[in-house]
Amino acid sequence: MTAPPDGRPTRIGTPTSRVDGRLRVTGAVRYGSDFAVPHQAYAYLRTSAIARGRITGIDETEARNLPGVLEILTYRNVGDAIKPGRDFQRQGVMDSTIAPLASDQVWYAGQIVAMVIAESFEQARDAAGRLGIDYAAETPKSTFTDDDFVAAEQPGGADPDQRSGTADPAETDGVGDPDRAQADAPVTVDTWYRTPTQHHNPIELFTTTCTWTGDKLTVWESSRNVTGFRNGLAEQLSIDPADIRVLSPYIGGAFGARGFVNQRTAIVALAARRLKRPVRLVVTRSQMFTIATYRAETRQHVRLGADRDGRLLALSHKGWEISSRADNFKVAGTESSIRLYECPNVGSAVTVVHADRNTPGFMRSPPEVPYLFAIESAMDELSYALGMDPVELRRVNDTMVEPVNGRRYTSRNLVACLDAASDAFGWADRDPRPASMVDGDWQVGYGCAGLSLITLAGPASARITVSSQGWVRVQTGGHDVGGGLGTAIAIIVSDLLEVPLDRITVDLGDSDLPPASLAGGSMSTASVCSAVAKACEQLRARRAERAQGDGDGAVEEYAEFLPHGAPHNGMQLLYQGRRVATGGYLMPDRAECSFGAVFVEARIHRQTRELRLPRIVGAYAAGRIINPKAAESQLLGAQIFGAAMALYEATEIDDRYARYTNTNLADYHIPVNADILHHQAIIIPETDDSLNELGVKGIGELATSGVNAAIANAVHHATGIRIRELPIRLEKLLPTHA
Numbered sequence: 001m002t003a004p005p006d007g008r009p010t011r012i013g014t015p016t017s018r019v020d021g022r023l024r025v026t027g028a029v030r031y032g033s034d035f036a037v038p039h040q041a042y043a044y045l046r047t048s049a050i051a052r053g054r055i056t057g058i059d060e061t062e063a064r065n066l067p068g069v070l071e072i073l074t075y076r077n078v079g080d081a082i083k084p085g086r087d088f089q090r091q092g093v094m095d096s097t098i099a100p101l102a103s104d105q106v107w108y109a110g111q112i113v114a115m116v117i118a119e120s121f122e123q124a125r126d127a128a129g130r131l132g133i134d135y136a137a138e139t140p141k142s143t144f145t146d147d148d149f150v151a152a153e154q155p156g157g158a159d160p161d162q163r164s165g166t167a168d169p170a171e172t173d174g175v176g177d178p179d180r181a182q183a184d185a186p187v188t189v190d191t192w193y194r195t196p197t198q199h200h201n202p203i204e205l206f207t208t209t210c211t212w213t214g215d216k217l218t219v220w221e222s223s224r225n226v227t228g229f230r231n232g233l234a235e236q237l238s239i240d241p242a243d244i245r246v247l248s249p250y251i252g253g254a255f256g257a258r259g260f261v262n263q264r265t266a267i268v269a270l271a272a273r274r275l276k277r278p279v280r281l282v283v284t285r286s287q288m289f290t291i292a293t294y295r296a297e298t299r300q301h302v303r304l305g306a307d308r309d310g311r312l313l314a315l316s317h318k319g320w321e322i323s324s325r326a327d328n329f330k331v332a333g334t335e336s337s338i339r340l341y342e343c344p345n346v347g348s349a350v351t352v353v354h355a356d357r358n359t360p361g362f363m364r365s366p367p368e369v370p371y372l373f374a375i376e377s378a379m380d381e382l383s384y385a386l387g388m389d390p391v392e393l394r395r396v397n398d399t400m401v402e403p404v405n406g407r408r409y410t411s412r413n414l415v416a417c418l419d420a421a422s423d424a425f426g427w428a429d430r431d432p433r434p435a436s437m438v439d440g441d442w443q444v445g446y447g448c449a450g451l452s453l454i455t456l457a458g459p460a461s462a463r464i465t466v467s468s469q470g471w472v473r474v475q476t477g478g479h480d481v482g483g484g485l486g487t488a489i490a491i492i493v494s495d496l497l498e499v500p501l502d503r504i505t506v507d508l509g510d511s512d513l514p515p516a517s518l519a520g521g522s523m524s525t526a527s528v529c530s531a532v533a534k535a536c537e538q539l540r541a542r543r544a545e546r547a548q549g550d551g552d553g554a555v556e557e558y559a560e561f562l563p564h565g566a567p568h569n570g571m572q573l574l575y576q577g578r579r580v581a582t583g584g585y586l587m588p589d590r591a592e593c594s595f596g597a598v599f600v601e602a603r604i605h606r607q608t609r610e611l612r613l614p615r616i617v618g619a620y621a622a623g624r625i626i627n628p629k630a631a632e633s634q635l636l637g638a639q640i641f642g643a644a645m646a647l648y649e650a651t652e653i654d655d656r657y658a659r660y661t662n663t664n665l666a667d668y669h670i671p672v673n674a675d676i677l678h679h680q681a682i683i684i685p686e687t688d689d690s691l692n693e694l695g696v697k698g699i700g701e702l703a704t705s706g707v708n709a710a711i712a713n714a715v716h717h718a719t720g721i722r723i724r725e726l727p728i729r730l731e732k733l734l735p736t737h738a
């Protein structure tokens with residue numbers, strides 16, 4: 001169905017500029033934060049000064065007497081007017097179950113404790129600062145303690161129903177007897193790794209604008225899941241989802257924090273209802289660190305055992321992740337890490353450790369990025385223990401069947417990626433001895449990593465209208481989070497309906513449109529484009545019928561796509577805002593993943609220990625690429641995320657107060673252009689017809705993974721210093737660490 005009629009060049013697979021590129025770069029598009037409503041009032045948040053304890057008093061007198069102040073919401077006048085809803089771990093759409101203004105309890109520093117609404121932003125901010133809030137503080141737990149690792153190793157772990165408990169029982173997976181195989185293996189590695197707390201920091205601040213027209217609520221907020229949003233918010237407010245419309249046509253940096261529904265939205269909606277006027281909330285950069293999700297801090301323990309030829313005999317990967325007291329969110333990337341290579345004895349265990357912190361969530365390839373850092377660093381360590389080339393080590397352990405459940409990969413081109421990237425990089429020039437390559441005052445190192453990303457898909461629907469003049473309008477509630485979904489849709493429609501691109505309009509990001517699954521997990525192209533292709537096919541069938549008859553008015557088709565492996569009522573679940581995803585390692589009979597390999601050159605100055613990253617070269621095999629131009633951009637952008645994870649990003653926490661200390665873009669470091677000199681993304685052709693009719697895998701988050709390990713491995717090669725704790729900063733490169 002997706003092949004265009006014979007003899008016509010196909011646009012699918014042809015590099016194409018964004019259909020909305022001009023609008024985006026000229027500032028003409030309107031993001032969720034850009035909408036202003038006449039007569040709107042302004043809201044400002046006050047957040048908690050303590051991380052654990054209770055609010056003992058709120059003095060509103062001064063604030064209420066300030067000019068322009070309209071209302072002050074606290075737990076005393078909100079309470080159970082808003083339901084917390086269900087979070088991701090409980091099959092819901094909320095990013096946390098800690099409802100703001102529900103009670104006097106403080107769960108973490110920076111929790112919303114009041115919202116002031118005033119005629120102007122400045123008045124609201126002033127009044128929020130003048131609230132007198134008293135607390136009874138308890139000593140918070142900010143991060144892991146040594147006991148967490150001991151407790152988690154006990155059979156049964158800690159009590160899962162005990163919200164103040166330390167660690168939940170571990171979630172385990174595996175096959176064979178990794179402990180015994182490890183003990184018997186001739187060559188072994190046994191190491192610990194750490195990854196830090198990191199925050200999304202999209203440039204667009206978290207904003208919400210709510211307005212009621214009678215019983216109908218309209219919300220403007222940047223989201224990548226308007227359908228889940230409408231349903232989740234309806235549950236919180238105890239109203240009919242049909243009475244809510246959520247608008248998020250463009251997103252200024254989606255990232256994980258915009259995938260789920262945030263607790264702030266419901267209080268803005270409540271304020272707007274009580275005041276009977278529109279309310280707009282703009283939060284501060286600093287508040288963004290605590291009112292939404294982030295990447296959880298991890299500790300990981302990896303043990304590898306191999307024979308002298310480098311074949312893996314044992315692989316054990318244990319992880320610990322920080323979550324809030326209330327929620328047990330975890331990404332558990334061991335699902336991918338223990339399946340990356342062939343190995344007869346494999347084990348994993350992931351434990352959630354509760355602390356007085358906000359709830360973490362998805363961030364830029366959530367499972368793979370922290371967990372592949374550990375496994376791909378450990379593989380490099382094993383290559384040195386074996387005296388074997390690290391690329392060769394990965395090659396000898398390649399497999400077409402994932403080792404734990406024995407499911408066959410529908411396609412897997414890890415070795416082709418290793419070959420292409422190592423050739424382009426010039427890996428053959430590498431002297432394997434650590435600290436052996438020098439260029440003037442610079443120590444030079446080459447490092448590599450293999451990587452994978454689960455290929456997911458979800459239900460989606462789309463409507464296409466063709467006017468009698470041949471203009472085409474495509475409508476779907478999916479989201480273009482920056483990767484170019486709108487352009488991919490236009491390309492498919494252009495091919496299948498034989499219409500020029502400039503006659504196609506794509507509407508996205510509106511909960512009144514036919515719903516699509518969450519634009520996350522790199523599954524939008526596979527899901528939404530499949531629904532669009534189906535609608536095109538129906539239109540073509542209709543055209544063929546018409547050719548025999550008469551009539552040439554506008555025509556409209558609606559189509560639904562249900563990925564294989566989805567429940568038969570998957571579309572209904574989607575309409576209800578429920579999350580349905582299939583693929584990856586969720587299928588009983590097969591495994592669906594994309595693969596890649598990344599090579600980097602690191603340079604460390606002999607005296608200053610300054611680290612430079614002159615080159616990143618990655619190769620990626622991810623099924624059919626609809627738009628190579630957008631795909632390359634996305635892969636390069638993802639590499640930058642990976643370099644950021646390795647070298648710069650870390651949210652520092654003051655352990656005494658369980659409070660983040662660098663909550664601004666001056667102190668939270670991200671890479672700039674000067675930090676990434678040359679990088680390259682090679683796309684390996686791959687045909688996989690068993691996934692969906694388009695043969696599309698996800699690429700959005702693929703290239704972020706592995707970069708952190710490749711950089712740490714290159715640093716080791718350059719200096720002999722093995723960095724097992726990210727980010728890699730200058731002080732860790734002092735020669736005393738060697």
Ligand code: MOS
Binds near residue numbers: 259520522701
């Ligand atoms: Mo990703 S942050 O799971 O879209």
